[in-house]
Amino acid sequence: MPAARAVLPHLRANRAGTIVNVSSGAGAIGFPMASIYSASKFALEGWSEGLSYELGSLGIRVKLVEPGAAPQTKFIARMSGEGATLQPVADYVPFLEHIGRVYGGMAEAPDADAVQKVVAAIFEAATDGTDRLRYAPTNDIAPLLAARRGASEEAYRALTRRLFVSGEA
Numbered sequence: 001m002p003a004a005r006a007v008l009p010h011l012r013a014n015r016a017g018t019i020v021n022v023s024s025g026a027g028a029i030g031f032p033m034a035s036i037y038s039a040s041k042f043a044l045e046g047w048s049e050g051l052s053y054e055l056g057s058l059g060i061r062v063k064l065v066e067p068g069a070a071p072q073t074k075f076i077a078r079m080s081g082e083g084a085t086l087q088p089v090a091d092y093v094p095f096l097e098h099i100g101r102v103y104g105g106m107a108e109a110p111d112a113d114a115v116q117k118v119v120a121a122i123f124e125a126a127t128d129g130t131d132r133l134r135y136a137p138t139n140d141i142a143p144l145l146a147a148r149r150g151a152s153e154e155a156y157r158a159l160t161r162r163l164f165v166s167g168e169a
Contacts, residue, residue, distance in 0.1 A: 004051070008060075015059040020125045021048045022118070025068045025141030028148045032164050033099050052133055063125035064134050067118045068111070068141030102164060111138045 004019055011017035026034060027041035045064060052062035088096050111117060114137075121137035136145050144163075147156050 008055075011055070011060045012058055017059075018061040018063060018126050019048075019051070019055075020063045020065060020122055022065045022067070022122065023048070025066050025136065025138075025145055027064070027066055029141075029144050029160070033096065049133060052131075056131065061131060063132070065118060065121045065125055066134055066136045066141065066145065067114065067121070068136075068138040069114065099164065111140060114138045114140075 007017070007019070011019075021044055023044050024037075024041045026038040027045040030038045030042075048062050048064050055062055117137040121135040125132075125135050136142055144160070147159050151159070
């Protein structure tokens with residue numbers, strides 16, 4: 001946000017420009033055992049969307065890139081507890097073990113070229129000249145984002161409960 005504040009005087013003076021924020025699929029989906037991360041991404045999504053309306057009147061575009069997991073970053077491994085040094089609360093241990101398996105399964109079939117897809121999406125967002133707000137470049141997150149944005153709340157919650165609670169897709 002300080003970076004946006006620093007560049008906005010220049011963009012306003014030119015009545016043009018594009019701000020690209022890299023969010024996450026977790027900006028639309030509350031991932032279990034990553035609730036603080038999801039909250040930070042939800043905040044970035046809301047700020048970016050609101051800012052897109054404010055700046056749109058000045059010819060300035062705001063874009064969001066919402067990737068899923070990128071195996072090269074080891075993000076899924078960290079989410080599944082790899083290398084964790086904290087002692088979990090005993091009540092959560094069965095769920096932690098389950099969600100570790102769910103996230104581990106996600107890590108087994110990621111987009112091998114996820115980083116390249118994210119880079120391409122950032123470039124597209126910065127240069128496509130459209131008012132499109134969101135770009136979801138990786139295949140792993142697309143079904144969940146589609147369900148989140150296109151299904152009823154009940155259908156979406158049923159899907160995520162199956163995925164995160166029972167481990168079915």
